[in-house]
């Protein structure tokens with residue numbers, strides 16, 4: 001049974017319902033399962049079923065918009081002080097799922113709510129006797145500062161055992177993110193160049209054309225740096241930068257990822273960070289007229305270990321930008337010139353978007369009679385790899401929660417280290433967000449962070 005807190009929200013609609021639909025299509029859901037939605041207002045089962053169908057039409061397989069019909073109930077409001085009808089609804093659903101054979105029922109609470117609601121909902125689970133034996137999924141950001149992270153972590157460990165907790169960072173669940181270490185550790189061609197001797201810079205670039213009007217309340221309280229930088233982009237940076245794990249299993253990979261986050265140098269907000277806010281953001285309903293929330297962030301992160309010392313990790317993301325992409329690019333060092341011509345660029349680039357792709361750009365001979373240089377790119381779409389059709393990240397992670405596999409989820413130690421590196425951006429040196437026009441690449445000053453060659457995506 002999945003109890004979805006925030007069942008009418010943006011995340012539920014864009015990711016959770018389509019993820020469940022993908023699991024149903026892959027036959028990866030239990031034979032008997034139910035979703036109980038909660039929220040801050042009363043709704044009927046039919047109203048939630050409509051939301052689910054609309055979500056699948058818009059964000060899932062529209063031809064099977066009824067795929068979750070019969071599995072969805074609205075369980076009423078639920079707060080710390082007042083459980084509404086949730087306790088009764090869980091009991092009734094448990095009885096229905098257990099059936100005549102009295103089968104065990106796994107209960108998962110999914111907190112698809114803003115970070116400010118994580119602690120009250122956790123206290124609510126305790127107050128209403130709902131915490132025993134359940135699994136609880138927390139969205140990101142898990143805390144909004146080092147202090148609030150510690151408070152939340154302490155509360156969660158008062159209420160739940162660590163084994164009950166699943167902290168999602170869905171970028172870790174992306175097929176292509178998981179391919180980053182396979183590419184490197186299974187292929188000496190890439191493993192051999194994965195260090196400062198061969199890599200001039202790493203770019204993790206996630207421009208989005210998306211608006212935030214549908215989730216203004218959440219977004220204005222959060223901003224790009226908390227929503228994306230300390231979370232997804234740091235985790236992906238760690239996935240790129242990690243040292244070889246002790247063993248090639250998921251637990252050791254997670255440990256290697258956490259270890260390298262401890263080497264992230266605390267950000268220098270004045271030198272290494274540019275924040276932006278797109279023009280018109282303050283006109284969105286639900287956004288304060290004088291909001292200083294960042295809708296764009298570009299940061300130069302330094303990883304102070306022997307493998308990466310001196311190599312900038314350039315991280316960029318924002319809303320209403322010129323393009324929609326999710327690219328991890330290792331910009332390779334190349335000889336200054338070959339046959340009197342500049343060589344390069346050489347790049348290993350992984351697209352995390354959709355099913356994912358790997359692109360290798362190299363210097364080659366320009367076809368023709370002369371010995372001149374050109375560049376060419378070889379691309380591998382990951383869904384071309386047999387048997388094709390990777391699971392979308394939310395489907396993959398929801399499946400992990402259902403089977404109790406915690407290895408692609410973040411841990412307190414890793415998050416603590418991430419917040420330590422991020423903390424200076426929350427202090428008095430936080431730069432004022434600079435305005436940028438919708439449909440552009442963000443404030444001009446962010447271009448300079450990437451050095452003379454600039455951001456690969458902006459150029460292509």
Ligand SMILES: NC(=O)C1=CN([C@@H]2O[C@H](COP(=O)(O)OP(=O)(O)OC[C@H]3O[C@@H](n4cnc5c(N)ncnc54)[C@H](OP(=O)(O)O)[C@@H]3O)[C@@H](O)[C@H]2O)C=CC1
Pocket residue numbers: 005006007008009010011012014015038039040041111112113114115116117139140141170214215216217218219227
């Ligand atoms: N949207 C996305 O693309 C992604 C979002 N996330 C994460 O998911 C979480 C939710 O984000 P998102 O869905 O975008 O945000 P929304 O603003 O859409 O909020 C989700 C739902 O949470 C409920 N809610 C809001 N405030 C409270 C509160 N104080 N107490 C209890 N419930 C509340 C609301 O439900 P109701 O109105 O019915 O009460 C709302 O619909 C965030 O932590 C975000 O970081 C993660 C990955 C992607």
Ligand SMILES: O=C1O[C@H](COP(=O)(O)O)[C@@H](O)[C@H](O)[C@H]1O
Pocket residue numbers: 208210227228
């Ligand atoms: O967590 C979030 O991620 C999405 C991007 O997700 P993806 O499915 O396109 O990979 C982002 O738009 C959103 O702001 C953020 O909360």
